[in-house]
Amino acid sequence: MSRLSFGIAVLLASGGVFAATPEWVARSDAYTQPVLKDTGKYQPEESTELGDESFDTGVADFKPRDYERQLADTEKRLQALRRERAAEKDVKVRQDLDILIDSREKLIASMKLERQYLLNYVNVGELVYGGLRALLDTRNKPARQKLALVRLKRYAGTESGYTPMATLVRARTEERLANKGLIGPYVGEVEEGLNNNATYMNGIEELLKKDGLSGWEADFAALKAQVKAYDEWVRSRILPRARKEVRLPEPVYVNRLVNVGVDITPGQMIERASFDFQEVRDQMQVVAGTIAAQRKLLSPDYRDVMRELKKTSIPADQLLPYYRERLKDIEGIIRAHNLVTLPAREANIRTASPAEAARTPAPFMNPPRMIGNTGEYGEFVIPLANPNAKSKERMDDFDYAAVSWGVTAHEARPGHELQFASMVEQGMSVARARFAFNSANVEGWGLYSEALVLPYMPPEGQLAALQIRLLRMARAMLDPMINTGRMTPEQAKAFLMKEVVLSEPFAQSEVDRYSYRSPGQATAYYYGYVKLRALKTLAEIELGERFNLKAFNDFIIAQGILPPELMKQAVLEDFIPAQKAAK
Structure with missing residues (x-):
């Protein structure tokens, strides 16, 4: 949901004032760029939400052997990151490489587990709504909003070289349907998706009209018809395989908790x-x-x-x-x-x-x-x-x-x-x-x-x-x-x-x-x-009367979105020593 990246400068709170990126951040970002590109290659809609404009016209990869290709790319990236981690000297950059390595390890584990157990259900209506909404967001500049017309064509398969998204998703799902040992999606999820797709299609149309774009009507009509046909296929092929029991296989659920x-x-x-x-x-x-x-x-x-x-x-x-x-x-x-x-x-x-x-x-x-x-x-x-x-x-x-x-x-x-x-x-x-x-x-x-x-x-x-x-x-x-x-x-x-x-x-x-x-x-x-509350208590004990609530909260905010263990490390190694030295 929430991601952040910067090039050479960042906008400060005072407005219009820019500060140079620290050297360690620039080094870290250089290691991260290939990982971002891997994400954009297979889920460009996610990259759009991140703000990475280089993938704004891309569409999710459901072409043949999508799982095998993504898994191979991720495993290759993981090995490269491990080599880079071993050679890197900067403490903060090494910590960031640890974050990247952990993210790839979790992605690989999740892909393998879900492939082993689940017949994944993709609601095409929701997928295309999310991908177009990210571009049509009112906070985007008009030039970026206009790129929604390109993505729309590619979703609908009306651009040369592109197959309709609904056709690709259906083909990949049909391949998996042959495996009778896979657990189908929960019936409530499938029924909700079918019920909501008219709302998603209306939502796309309203966004396109609101942004004042033109020339989208035929492509949208094609996409809308494709989603409707896909939903009919879901009713006939996916609903009969949908599970009535809500619970996931225990290894899959535990893995989701970890994630x-x-x-x-x-x-x-x-x-x-x-x-x-x-x-x-x-x-x-x-x-x-x-x-x-x-x-x-x-x-x-x-x-x-x-x-x-x-x-x-x-x-x-x-x-x-x-x-x-x-x-x-x-x-x-x-x-x-x-x-x-x-x-x-x-x-x-x-x-x-x-x-x-x-x-x-x-x-x-x-x-x-x-x-x-x-x-x-x-x-x-x-x-x-x-x-x-x-x-x-x-x-x-x-x-x-x-x-x-x-x-x-x-x-x-x-x-x-x-x-x-x-x-x-x-x-x-x-x-x-x-x-x-x-x-x-x-x-x-x-x-x-x-x-x-x-x-x-x-x-x-x-x-x-x-x-x-x-x-x-x-x-x-x-x-x-x-x-x-x-x-x-x-x-x-x-x-x-x-x-x-x-x-x-x-x-x-x-x-x-x-x-x-x-x-x-x-x-x-x-x-x-x-x-977080336990970490605050720990800091209060360590600092005693020197503990300052505002300083603690500002420090936590300044760390960005760190996992609990890394946040604890930052408080113990940076915040507490700095507060002790300042008093």
Whole structure:
């Protein structure tokens, strides 16, 4: 999701002022460039999201022997990186080479495991929507947006030398269908993809019209027809092979945990998170009792108090102004209590389109481009509904007054918006910004940010923020419980609605996430948060009265997106000694 690369200079927070790239960063980036090119060769859409314009007209490689070719290239790159690591003398550059080596080792392990066990399902409608949306992003310059017309032609196969994407994906999948030992995709994933593709096609058309491009109509009509035909093939060939049992093979699930930064077993995760779930629920009960007494509510139970808070819904046309005002409140708290350094500019907040909501039915950070950034920043995006809901119940989880405190702290400031903006403004090696990335280090900071602001929120804001934290504990329990067969998605959904007080649409999006959207990823919030809070405690013990919270948080932000173990190393070897020397 979030990646970063720079050439000779980076834009600083003051605006228009440039600083030279440190020599070690330039050396590191030179080692990283071939790895970036490998990514672009097979997944150019991902490179587009990174900001690497050299792949903006490319399309995903589903030509014959795509797996064998990518695996061979990755193994060759890994050997080259190991040789370079052995010869490199600079400590920081060696650390970046370790990051690159680890990323290649994980990619190879993942490719082999999924090839061994799974019949992969590719939703062509979602694939082409993502690839075109990345180019049609309003933050891109018009010349880059126009390249979407080239990618569109190549997706549709209307350019000479290109086969329709739907035809290539179908051919590769047919090859795998012959292996009866492979486990099919989860039936819910396939059905959701089929249901959402009309929304994705409408989303593409709206983006093309919005950007004022011309000459795309025939190519888009061809692509739309191809996606429709592909979906019919999916119904006849993939749905019969889809598995009814949601759980993944254990080696595949454990590998996915590793890839998001979790290095403990599913059983250990369940045990730890179950304990913390009880702790947070007890904290909620204390705060709920205070609110119930103040408001003279009939019930002090946290579930009933949360339902009362949700009644203060904000009309859709007032939601953005409300969140912007809440951000100002939080920024005032941050400055008053010296929590972290803030930039002078305002953060970007907007609501999601229907296609974006279908793809990500919860508040999210749309990161800035991380390669070739010229001042673009991330966007805090708020969906107003979940198109994948199983009922007509309203999603009331993000549009009431109290919840705006925790959501804004997580997605905007001091959370993800500040996290990614710091990377853009300070600059850092591509390896640290792109290949050290995992959900634990990103989402750990988001949840940590909520905790920074929570003591200064009003009681209603505290209760809603604790509810968000409770959800993260629930995720860390339920995701592995579903994927180890200890709970069904239906049971998990009922638990979320009863104990975490989620609406039906949001609870549905949560269990979809654990079941097939991204099994294992939801556990990373909790795990990254635990690691970061433990690291803060360690620094406090080491420094005693010399510990400075703002200095610690600024240091963490300045490291970019480092995995927990590398972040710990940086704190122990750089931050703590520097603080001791400065006092």
